[in-house]
Amino acid sequence: MSVKELTHQIFSRERLTAQRLAITLAVLAMVLIAASVFSIAVGSEHVGFTNVIRVIGAEITGHAADVSAEQRIIIADIRLPRVLMAIVVGAALAVAGSAYQALLRNPLADPGILGISSGAALGAISATIFAESLPISRPVAAFGGAVITIAVVYAVGQGRRESGTVRLILGGVIINALLSSIVIFLVTSVAGARQRNVISWLIGDLSGESRLLLPVAVFVLIGIGAVYVNARSLNLMMIGEQDALTLGVEARRVKIAVYLAASLLTGAAVAVSGAIGFVGLIIPHAVRLVGGSDNRLVVPASALVGGIFLMLADTIARTAVAPRELNIGVITSLIGAPVFVYLLRRTN
Amino acid sequence: MNAHRLNAADRESSTRLRRIVSLVLFSLLPATLTISVSSCSSRKNSPVTSRTVTDELGRIVQVPAQPQRIVSLAPSITEILFALGVGDRVAGVTSYCDYPPAARQKTPVGDTLKPSVERIVALKADLVIISTASQVEASFRKLEELGIPVYVTNPRTIDGVVESIDKIGELIDARERALELTDELRRRITNVETRVAKASRPSVLVILGTEPLITAGAGSFINDLINRAGARSISAEEVADYPQYSIEAVVARQPEIILLQAGGNELIERLRQTPAARSNRVYHIDDDLLLRPGPRIVDGLEQLAAKFHPELFERDS
Secondary structure, three states, X not given: OOHHHHHHHHOOOOOOOHHHHHHHHHHHHXXXXXXXXXHHHOOOOOOOHHHHHHHHHHHHHOOOOOOOHHHHHHHHHHHHHHHHHHHHHHHHHHHHHHHHHHHHOOOOOOOOOOOHHHHHHHHHHHHHHXXXXXXXXXXXXXXXXXXXXXXXXXXXXXOOOOHHHHHHHHHHHHHHHHHHHHHHHHHHHHOHHHHHHHHHHHOOOOOOOOOOHHHHHHXXXXXXXXXXXXXXXXXXXXXXXXXXXXOOOOHHHHHHHHHHHHHHHHHHHHHHXXXXXXXXXXXXXXXXXXXXXXXXXXXXXXXXXXXXXXXXXXXXXXXXXXXXXXXXXXXXXXXXXXXXXXXXXXXX | XXXXXXXXXXXXXXXXXXXXXXXXXXXXXXXXXXXXXHXXXXXXXXXXXXXXXXXXXXXXXXXXOOOOOEEEOOHHHHHHHHHOOOHHHEEEEOOOOOOOHHHHHOEEOEOOOOEOHHHXXXXXXXXXXXXXXXXXXXXHHHHHHOOOOEEEEOOOXXXXXXXXXXXXXXXXXXXXXXXXXXXXXXHHHHHHHHHHOOOOOOEEEEEOEOOOEEOOOOOOHHHHHHHHOOOEEOOOOOXXXXXXXXXXXXXXXXXXXXXXXXXXXXHHXXXXXXXXXXXXXXXXXXXXXXXXXXXXXXXXXXXXHHHHOHHHHOOOO
C-alpha cells in the first residue's frame, strides 16, 4: 500500500471499515512506540538511543544489558515506568472524555468539566490528609469520589427530555466549583505540612511511584474495554436515545455501564497523577476531526493518541527546565487551551 | 426499514471490528506491562560496610558507614553539611542551596519540590538527606524504591535544629565536629534566653505573605523563634501552621512589632493603626536566617532578640 493510500485511509471521515480501523490503529501504535523510545532517550541525564534500545531489549529478554548500572536504572527504573504511566493515564483520560462526549452528546463534556476529576481529586486529597498511612486508600477514595460525583451531577442534571444534556453540563460546572472550594478549604486550613504535596498533585504529577503502575493499568484496560464494547450502542445513542431504543439498544444499561467505566478511568488516572486537564477534551475532538465520529474508531484511537500526547507533554515537563521539573498539568493546559480554541473555530 | 438493514450490516462489521481492536489493544498493553513488572524486580545495592539508623520520622534506614556521595535536598541541610566540614563529600544540592558560597559549585539536582531523580542516580549518591520543611513525598518514595538510602530530618523548633545537627553528624561520621558546633550553638541560645528572661514580652506580627496576609501559627518554626527571642506572636494560638489573617484581625490585636519579608510597604500603610507602625517598629527579616532550619538559625535568633529588646543588646551592636 502506498503512502498516499495509507493517508487516505486514515484521514477519512467516511464510513468506518474494518480495514480503515486496523490501519489507523496500527499506525498510531507505531507512533506510540516511536514516541516512547524518544521520550525514554531524553531527560536531564544523557543516555544514548542505542543504550535505550539495549536496556529495553534486555528487560524483555531477561539478559543483562551492556551498560553502566546508573544508565540501566535511569532507563529501566525511572524513565520507562514514568513513560508507561503517562501512556496509561493519557489513554484513561482521553477515553473517559470520548465516553462522556458520546453519552451526553455534547462535545464539551470531559472529566474536568463535569466535575468528575475534582470529585476524584477531593477523594484522593481527603485520603492523603486523613488516612495517609493506608497506601491503597488514595486510588480507592479517588474512584469513590468520581462515582459519587457523577451520581450527584447526574441527579442535578436530570431534567425534562432534551434539556437534560445542557442541565448535566451546568450541573457539572456547579459541582466542580463546589468541590474545588472544598479542596481549597482542605488544602489551606487542614493540610498543614502536607500542603505542598497536595498542591503539586492538584495540578498533576507523574513522577511518583511505579508500584501503582500495574494495578492502574489493569483498571484502565478494563475501563477502556467496557467503553469499547458499547461503542456501537453509543453511536446509535448519539443520534438520539429514542431512536437508539427503536434500534434495539438498551439505553439505560449502556448508559450506566459507560458512566461507571468512565468514572473508573477518571478515578484511576486522578489517583496516580492528580488532576491533569484538557486531555479528555481535546484528544477525542482531534480524533473525530481526522477520522470521523464513529465511536468504534474514536474510543481506541483516543486511547492511543491520549497516551502519545500525555507522554510527550510529560517529556516537555521533565526536560524544559532540567534538572528542575514543571508540572505536567501546566503543560497540558498550555497546549490544550489554544488547540481547543482552534478545534472549536474549525468545527464552526 | 432502511434503518433495520443498516443495523444488521453494522452488527456484522462490528463483530469483525471488535475482534481486530481487541487483538491490537490486548497484545500491545500486556507487552508493556511485562516490561514494567520485570523492571521493578531486579535490584543490586549492597554497600560494603553499612549500618542502620533511625531517622527523625522514625524510619529505619540502612546507610553506608561513612557516606561519600551525599545529596542534600534542602538549603538548610546543605548548610549543616558544610558547617560540619564535609562539603567535599556533598555530591549534589538543590538549586536553592546558595550558602555557603562553595555550595553553588556543587551539581544542582533540581528544586526542593521536584528534584531530578535520574540526576541523583547519575551522581551515584550513597545517601540522600531531605527535610520535611521542604520535601515532597513522591520523589522520596521513588528514591527508596531505587534502593538509595533517604534520611529525613524533621526539625520543628530551634532545639530540634540543634538535635538534627547532632544526628546528621552521627549519620555522616562527623560526630566530634557536630558536638563542637552544637555546644557552641546551645551556648549562644542560652545566652539570648538569659538576657531576655526578665524583660517584658512585646507582641509581634510576623508577615510571611502579603496578598493575602499570611502569618505563622503555633506549630511553625518562626513562632518558636519569636518565643525564644523574648516576644510573643499575636497568632501564637492558631492551629494551622500558616494561617491567613484579615487586616482588622491584625489591627484588633495591636501588635507592637511587625516583622516582614522584603517589600510589603502597601500593606504596612494599611496597618498604620497599629502600635508597631506608629512607633516605627516594622522590621524586614532575613528569610535565609529565620526560615531555614540550619546552623544560621541562631544568628537569626540573636538578630530577632536584638530587635525585640534593643536595650538589652546595645553593647553588641
